[in-house]
Structures are given as C-alpha cells and as structure tokens.
Amino acid sequence: MDHDQRRKAIGAAAMKVIAERGLEATKLVDIARLAGVTTGAVTHYFSDKDAILMAALEMAYDTMFASMERVKEEENYSFLDIISKALPTTEESSIAMTVWLAFWSRSIAEPRVAKLQLEFHHRWQNIVSQELIRHYQRHKIPLPKDLDDVSQGITAQVNGLIIRGLVDRPDWPASRLHNSLRVYLEQIGIQILL
Helix, strand or coil: CCHHHHHHHHHHHHHHHHHHHCCCCCCHHHHHHHHCCCHHHHHHHCCCHHHHHHHHHHHHHHHHHHHHHHHHCCCCCCHHHHHHHHCCCCHHHHHHHHHHHHHHHHHHHCHHHHHHHHHHHHHHHHHHHHHHHHHHHHCCCCCCCCHHHHHHHHHHHHHHHHHHHHHCCCCCCHHHHHHHHHHHHHHCCCHHHC
16 A cells, blocks of 8 residues: 555544544544554654544545535536535545534634635535536526525535534434425525526
C-alpha cells in the first residue's frame, strides 16, 4: 500500500471511530486498530491526533462531494438527486455526516476548525447554487432574483434533515428524509425541477 492509500485508510478508520464513539472519545489506538496498523504508523502519517481528526473531517466532506460527482455522471439527474446525496441515507453517508456534525460544536471554540468548516460549507453552498441554476435553465424557468437566499434556505433545510436523520434514525429513515426534502422543494416552488 502506498503512502496516499495508507493515509486514506487511516483517515477512513478515524471517520468510523468518530462516528461510533464521538469526537472526544476517539483515541489513536482505536483508529490504528481499525486501520490495521500500529499507533506509530498513525503518527508517521499524521503529526498528531488533531491532524488525523482534521483529515477525517476533510474526508467526510470529500465523501459527500464524490457522491454528488457520481450523480453528475448520469445523463438526466435531477436537483433532488444531487442534493439528497448529503442526507445520511447509506452507511457511507451516515458516517460522513456524523463526522460533519461532530465538528460543528468544536467550530465554536476553535477558529481553525470553524474556518475549515466554513470553507467546506461554502463549497457545498456553491454546489447547491450551481445545480439550482442548472435546473432552472434546463427547465427554461427564469432564475429567481433571490437565488442566493433560495439556495441558502435549501442548504439549511438539508442540514436540518441531516441532523434529524442522525439523531433520530428510527423516526427519520431514508424514505422520510427524501420525502421531507421533496416536499420542502415543492413548497418553495421547485417541484417542476424534480
């Protein structure tokens, strides 16, 4: 396994440990065990625990963005198809979004974490805006003057659904998350884009 592959394997293990135990209870020994390496190997690839935790956060976002990119490979994907990839509806997306959520509270006290979270959030927001524009144009609908507010509202709605899906899984299965997002989009006048 080459250097980058090993880093990714350790980062993926960190994501799983964070998702199972929480950010504060995550230990290097648990990450190493899950990755099938020693703690020495972990510290060879990452300078300290914080570095691996931050790598896990980046991987969480990369997981979501890669999932969205795969949707774009389909010819006639819808706006709903792409933004619903952020919802915790698969094991992979649930792990990624659990890591995402775990870091938001840390963002309040740590400016470096807040900066990274906001950078990724702006990237996510950009995807929502670009896809919204694509679908308005595809369906020959004039763009709303408040496009930024519309896309911000959609992003906030998805973020709220992510939290519900993670915190209250039995009452918020994938079908309910998708349906709630579809209903919200219809309520703000985007039903034709589905």
